[in-house]
Structures are given as C-alpha cells and as structure tokens.
Amino acid sequence: METIKVGIVGLGRLGKVHAHNLKGKVANATLYAACSPVSEELEYAKNNLGVQVTYTDYEEMVKDEQLDAIFIVSPSGLHCSQIQLGLKYGKHVFSEKPIGLNIEEINETIQVINQYPNQKFMLGFMRRFDTDYMYAKELVDNDELGDVTLIRCYGIDPSEGLESFVKFAGASNSGGLFADMSIHDIDLVRWFTGQEVSKVWAIGKNTTYKELDEVGELETGAAMLQLADNTMGILVAGRNCHHGYHVETELIGTKGMLRIAQVPEKNLVTIMNEHGVVRPTSQNFPERFSQAFINEANEFIECILTDRQPSINAIDGLESTKVALACKESYEKNQLVTI
Template sequence: MGKVKVGIVGLGRLGRQHAENLAFRIPNCELLAVCSVIQDEVEQVQKEWDVKYAYTDYDEMLKNKELDAIFIASPSGFHCEQIEKALHAGFHVFSEKPLGLYLEEAVRVQEVVNNHPDKVFMIGFMRRYDRSYVYAKKKIEQGKIGDPVLVRCYGLDPAKAINGFMQFAKNNYSGGLFLDMAIHDLDLARWYLNAEAKQVWAIGGAYAYPEIAQLNDAETGAALVKFENNKMGIFVAGRNCAHGYHIETEIIGTKGTLRIGTTPDKNMVSVFDDNGVVKECSDGFLERFEQAYLSEAEEFISCIRENRQPSVTVEDGVLSTALGYACKESFETGELISVQS
C-alpha cells in the first residue's frame, strides 16, 4: 500500500496539531484534505501547507474517493454523526474523545463500528500512547506493584487558559468538566485497574470563575468511583490551576505504587535566579502530550497499512462515556449514580 491519504475535519486548538503531524511527521501518510466550517481557517492551512483539497462542508469531503481515512477533530457534539457518515462512506476513522456526549449515541456508533470490521476505528485516548503512561502499564503487567487497587488522578488545566476554554465552551457544548476533561483519567483508570466502574459520586463548583456555573458546569470537580472487585478511583479535574497544566496519576497496588507526573515539570531544566530554584510547569496539553498525539496518529496509520485494529477500542470509548456521563449526572443531581454498562 502507498501512502495513506487522510482528510481531517476540525482545525482548531487540537485539530491543527493533528493536521501538522499528518502532513509532515508521518512518512506513510499524506494529508490530502482539510475541512472546517471556518473558510479562512481552511484556506490558510491549504495555502500554507499546500494541501490538495479544502472543504467547508464535511459531506462534500466524504465524496472524495481519493481519500482512505478521516480524522475527526471537530467539537465533541459532532463526533458520532461524523464517525457514522465516514464509515458508511467507506473510510477508516480516527475520532477525538469523547466518543459521544450521550450514552445512547455512543452505543449506536459502537454498533456501526462493529458492522465495519474491515475499517480501522480509533478513539483519541492519546495518554495510552504517552511514553510514561505506557511504561507504567508495563510495570503493572510485570507485577511490579502487585494487584492495582486504587487510581488517583489530577487533571488540571492552567488558569491562564481560561479565556480559551470559555470560548471553546461557548462555541459548542463540550459535555462539561467530567465528560470533556476527566474522561482521559476515567479511561486510564479502567485501563490500569482492568475493571469497569460501578458507582459514582461527584461533586464540584465554580469557585474562582462563577461564569462557569452559568454554563451549568463545574470549574473544579471531584469524583469518587467504585470499580468492579471493590477497586477505587479518585478523580480531581479543574480549569483553574495557578501553576500550569497539571496531569498527575497514581496507581496504588498491593505491593507498590506508581506515580506519573507527580510534579508536572516542563522539562529537566531548573532555573536558579532571584526567584530561588525554579522548575517550570508544563504549559498545556499540546506541550505535555506532543509525543502522544504523534504516536497515536502513527499507530492509526500503521493499523490501516497493516490491516489490524488498535488496542484502544470503540468499547473503551463507550464505557468511558458511560462513566463520564454518570459523573456529570451525579454532580448535577447530588446523588450516588450507578454506571450503566
């Protein structure tokens, strides 16, 4: 097979990064088409990167039979519909997280994916492709910490990104803090514990940015999750982290503990000056997960070329959506929620 020809939909905060990876950093891939509802965005990328086709209408892009695969980085409310259309049109599909904003649409898409076993489908849980997270998984599989029984996660966006977030949230409904942000941690907990969630209690509020409450959302929230076999998950998610982008994960096992990103260092440099000794903090998702975004895209292209499916599945998308949705429901109702599965 020659180069895999990809069309991407969504050229926003993350879509542009994906597009750049597909265009320049994966030798067996060609970015053949770009699509966004914003004409200027599309024209700029097409001109700057010399992309052959540009569309402002997704359905038009799907008529292009030179393409092999569709990469979806549009707002979350469009994922399910766009996945279904792309599969029906005969393309391999990568979709950003979350799979859906509602369990019903995620389950429906799962059926469509399962009805197209000859097409590669991949969901963008990129942390599963981050070197440190992969290393931790290997340690668990080697039995280094015994049986993992508790996962504790912090997923905190930098306070200085709040304006960008407000714009993102106002432009399109994102599903809220738990479905939009904590979903990465919820997926990781399922992966590391090798267990599904049963019950959730989630709380939160809008403390520094009351305007987030007007979106019916939490600025900072916490969820306590009971998994199968009495395993535990503790999740803190937020949009108001003063020191930067703080993604931290701890896995406690019967014989030891693993921690990833205990201090969210930007790099290995310490600055010694009139502020003392300073380790700068990771700036945001594009910086922290640069390698993971590239690795997941490489895996998607390799799967197409090698006629196999990635290890992260549509079921992972559905089960994480179910858990994220249960967290949201618990936060909104104040009730202990049983997770549908």
C-alpha cells in the same frame, strides 16, 4: 509502502496539532484534505499545511474518492454522526475523544462500526501512547505494584484558557468537565485495572467565574469511583491551573506505588534565581503529549496498512463516556450514581 491519504475535520486547538503531524511527522500518511466551516482555517490549511482540497461541508469531504481515512477533531457533539458518515463512505476513521456525548447515539454508532469490520476505527486516548504511561503500564502488568487498590488522577487545564472557555461555554457543548477533561483519567483507570467503574460520586465548585453555574460547566470538580472489584479511583479535574497543565497519576498497590508526573516537569532544567530553585512546568497539552499524538497517529496508519483493528475501540469510548456522564449526573443531583 502505500501512502494513506487523510482528510481532517476541525482545525482548532487540537486539529492543527494533528494536521501538522499528518503533514510531516506520521509515517506513510499524507494530509490531503481539510474541512471546517471557518474560511480562515481553510486558508491556513492551504497555506501552512499544503492541503490540496478544502471543504466547508463534511459529507462532501467524505465522498471524496481520493481519501482513505478521516481524522475527526471537531466539537465533541459532532463525533458520532461524523464517524458514521465517514464509515458509510468507505473511509477508515480516527476520532478524538469523547466518542460522543449521548449514550444512545454512541450505541447506534457502535452498530454502524460493526457493519464495517474491514475499515479501521480508533479513538484518541493518546495518553496510552505516552512513553511514561506505557512504562508505568508495563510495571503494573509485570506485578511490580501487586494488586492495585487505588488510582488518583489529576487533569487540570491552564488558567490562561479559562477566560475564553467561559466566553464560549454557553455556545459549544463540551459535555461538561468530566466528559471533557476526566475522560482521559477514566480511560487510564480502565486501562490500568482492566475493570469497569460501578459507582461514582462527584462534587464541584465554581469560584472565579460563577456564571459557569448557569451553563452547567465547572471550574474544578472531583469524583470518587468504585470499580467492579472495589478498586478505588479519585479524579480531580479543573480548568484553572496557574502553573500550566497539570496531569498527574498515582497508582497504589499491595507491593508498592508509583506516580507519573507528580510534578508536571517541562524538561530537566532547574533555574536558581531570586524566586529560589525553580523547575519549569509543562504549559499545555500539545507540549506535554506532543510525541503521544504522533505515536497514536502512527498506530492508526499502521493498523490500516497491516490490516488490524486498533487496540482503543468504540467500547472504550462508550464505557468512559458512561462514567463521565454518571459523574455529571452525580454532581448535578448531589447523589451517588450506580452505573
């Protein structure tokens, strides 16, 4: 079978994960090029990833005729312009979430995506490729829970990353806690219910680092969502989880309820020692979703090879960002926001 030559932009926390997957764990793909403004990252690409060509300028990379597809893992504010440029130069494009941070720019990007129907576009909501979430979705679709009435979602990053987040929070725009963290949960709410969110009310609190107030970022936030058919959503998001990486989802239905990772267990080991009975917890997103990242990349490559569009598209990106930005607005204005 044909091998898809991929170029990656961004080799930070997640870029390295995707790059290593593309190097050896994704079928029928090869990591051919990498782009970053940071020379150490390009050295890393050559030495540790076996990348043949490196670029400091993204447009130069997408012009490379050897390349079939681009993986965008750069800061969120760059996604829209990089998606557009990749498509214009004839590449298939995978972009990390969120699709963008500005609704006008996202709509413009959707128009460009629609101009290239033969090229594939996919957005990185990898939880839809996690086997536990897939199992839960099958149960919901098979009516095991009856009608879903409420979904409660936790997405809290480990405390160990908080200090460095605070250091760079002013310099790089994450889009705020809801666009950065809750966007996965918002996507899950839409995916499980097939409904759009109509109203949101969000609150938040900065305690450890009060300076986050000044840059419009949050250490912990929460939001209530009302969906078009009155289904309810509760989001809890944060950046200060002391036991590791806490991603948990609960669905309550008329016939039953289910929880995915109600304790975010790392594995099946239980330790009994002076602390009592200890269950290790998952520590970060590369660990918790390692297989999901591989599965989603496999799906993207397979879509290219079998000429079908991925199931996660730009509309999923637009709708989830609308909700995340409404949560931000609700928090900032202290009022209920109708979408």
